[in-house]
Amino acid sequence: MAIQALGAVLGGCQSLHTNALDEALALPTEDAALLALRTQQIVAHETGVTNTVDPVGGSYAIETLTDEIESRAKDYISRIDALGGMLRAIETGYVQGEIQKAAYEYQRDVERGEQIVVGVNQFVAEKGMSVPTLRIDPELERAQVERVRALRARRNPARAAAAVAAVEARARTGET
Numbered sequence: 001m002a003i004q005a006l007g008a009v010l011g012g013c014q015s016l017h018t019n020a021l022d023e024a025l026a027l028p029t030e031d032a033a034l035l036a037l038r039t040q041q042i043v044a045h046e047t048g049v050t051n052t053v054d055p056v057g058g059s060y061a062i063e064t065l066t067d068e069i070e071s072r073a074k075d076y077i078s079r080i081d082a083l084g085g086m087l088r089a090i091e092t093g094y095v096q097g098e099i100q101k102a103a104y105e106y107q108r109d110v111e112r113g114e115q116i117v118v119g120v121n122q123f124v125a126e127k128g129m130s131v132p133t134l135r136i137d138p139e140l141e142r143a144q145v146e147r148v149r150a151l152r153a154r155r156n157p158a159r160a161a162a163a164v165a166a167v168e169a170r171a172r173t174g175e176t
Contacts (some may be wrong), residue, residue: 010055016040026133 018036020028049055054063083089109115116122
């Protein structure tokens with residue numbers, strides 16, 4: 001995670017969110033959230049990359065990759081424009097087909113070993129690692145639902161509707 005975060009900063013990202021290691025499975029545990037935060041803090045305070053606008057400015061490798069990305073993006077946008085624009089590309093299934101094709105090619109390359117994924121098809125740990133996940137007690141949900149029901153039962157429905165209408169009116173006009 002720290003290497004990816006450092007790469008993002010070197011690439012000039014304006015904002016960085018590091019996912020917690022268990023975020024794909026559940027709400028992050030306190031330990032996982034702290035690890036993600038510490039990763040951001042290491043990149044910000046220990047690497048020195050934030051002390052300059054462009055830490056790799058003038059790097060031939062970075063400039064070449066940037067030029068390639070820009071060129072390929074322009075080509076891709078031109079193909080979509082030639083189809084009649086993005087809406088037409090979606091309607092004809094072009095976009096979904098491109099996503100499916102990319103996913104297929106990536107997975108094929110991973111399974112052939114042409115695309116290395118550390119921990120999946122290379123450098124696989126012999127011993128599996130379990131990731132603790134945050135489990136919310138279902139009773140907490142039931143208690144919260146009951147608190148909301150009790151609030152709704154005791155509040156004045158006319159005053160609540162008037163307050164909601166006032167907020168909606170201010171949101172439409174921009175009034176504060």
